[in-house]
């Protein structure tokens with residue numbers, strides 16, 4: 001391993017990335033706008049969960065506070081014949097005629113079922129005492145932001161290393177390098193190192209940018225969060241190396257990378273919590289590096305825990321990195 | 336004369352293709368060796384086996400009497416038939432990167448001067464013309480001041496001026512005692528540059544030697560050329576070998592006096608007669624039975 005050769009490849013790879021303005025801009029703007037978009041969508045009074053059509057207006061004295069329920073949107077409708085098909089097609093969850101003290105629901109609609117229970121006050125348990133959750137208030141966007149940061153990092157790691165090496169192989173650049181004293185280890189570590197610092201830098205920029213835009217809660221230490229992203233990025237880049245080790249076609253590489261990244265995106269709880277998901281899927285999710293990155297990042301940012309509390313995740317990520325790298329280096333061919 | 340690189344019984348089979356079919360070669364130090372052959376003859380495969388880029392199916396290759404190792408990588412310069420360079424990086428940066436792979440390097444100014452990189456040295460490699468790229472690739476091949484240089488069709492795509500300059504450069508490199516292996520489709524180039532050539536076809540060497548000796552060994556005749564318009568059609572009965580081309584007729588003879596007498600006797604005008612010696616091109620056609628395409 002010659003540091004001089006490693007450094008030469010590292011510097012050249014950095015130049016290529018930094019001079020490719022369009023890719024660079026995309027890498028920075030995409031996640032910022034995604035998170036900002038979420039912030040806008042989920043701010044304000046909150047989205048209505050249910051839609052109820054109203055055949056007539058409610059007179060003040062109807063005395064039913066059903067019509068004051070939050071998260072239900074009451075929509076005036078003109079007449080019964082036009083409104084009924086909307087209930088049949090789930091465009092309206094319920095149709096109410098307050099004057100005629102009548103309502104219609106679709107028997108197949110879960111939302112209709114819930115609305116009916118609310119309207120009729122079914123199952124009112126007056127002997128239950130209400131307790132409020134006294135904790136930090138967390139917006140959906142606060143919860144989803146670490147996931148989006150990690151997801152963005154994942155795409156950048158997988159495609160930025162995997163796809164790029166396959167492109168080099170296909171256009172013959174790797175063959176040219178093979179003809180020099182450069183060793184695979186020098187070449188691969190330069191690729192990994194270059195991608196690693198670029199990703200950590202862009203992730204930091206994206207973090208700062210979105211934080212400035214919508215403001216994150218950050219209850220843990222920035223150093224711990226950095227550690228999570230550092231260890232996570234290494235594991236994802238090593239995963240990319242496996243895909244890049246032998247693949248000679250960009251199409252195959254893109255297919256493989258998509259086949260890795262999309263299931264991970266859905267399994268790792270970027271968008272929704274894994275609570276209540278089938279246990280087998282939960283087990284599968286533990287095999288994906290992204291799951292550990294997101295869970296650890298959320299624990300640091302939202303719960304403010306320290307490294308000890310997330311050591312399990314960090315350990316899993318480190319083990320995966322070592323495994324992926326060994327396999328990737330073993331499989332690697334210049335051609 | 337010391338042998339720098341030696342190959343014995345080289346064989347390379349791809350699935351269904353026998354690209355190299357038992358080749359023995361010895362490259363003497365300080366000489367320029369040319370590999371000629373029609374498309375698909377196995378030139379590139381042979382060169383890449385010798386470079387250690389491809390593994391032979393069987394056979395051995397030795398550099399200074401030893402198997403190819405780290406020393407070999409330090410000592411050689413390679414120009415592939417086609418190579419991509421990193422995007423968004425300039426020629427100068429490429430030369431620096433490749434230079435840093437080696438223990439010994441030539442000064443950038445010297446390389447730039449030798450390969451005439453001057454005006455495009457600091458340009459993004461994506462924006463170079465075909466010939467400029469070719470010159471940069473040659474400079475990269477020379478960056479470590481190699482003892483042994485492999486050039487696979489180095490002048491394909493160069494304009495005549497650039498090709499002459501390239502030949503001049505090769506002469507300089509040879510003058511410094513370096514060894515060169517090159518493939519080419521230009522017979523004139525092989526004739527000018529190579530001390531020894533091998534003609535390949537179907538993965539085998541079918542003729543080998545110094546260009547002049549090869550010609551002498553295969554031909555004892557010269558070629559008389561007449562414009563097609565000056566030659567009667569249908570051809571009169573002649574004792575000479577006649578080859579009718581698109582706009583010339585070529586007559587092959589070892590005895591020019593007798594041939595001219597015979598043509599005069601048939602009342603054929605010799606006003607526009609030209610006589611040329613046999614060339615490598617003739618030899619190539621005779622041996623491979625194929626037209627060589629540049």
Ligand SMILES: Nc1ncnc2c1ncn2[C@@H]1O[C@H](COP(=O)(O)OP(=O)(O)OP(=O)(O)O)[C@@H](O)[C@H]1O
Nearest residue numbers: 349350352354372373374375376377378379380381
């Ligand atoms: N990787 C490969 N897989 C399968 N067949 C190959 C491969 N490389 C070369 N061949 C085949 O081997 C034969 C020799 O190819 P090679 O490239 O050595 O020819 P060449 O003499 O360099 O031709 P050209 O003058 O066109 O460059 C060809 O038939 C080619 O199709």
Ligand SMILES: [Mg+2]
Nearest residue numbers: 378379380416
């Ligand atoms: Mg070739």
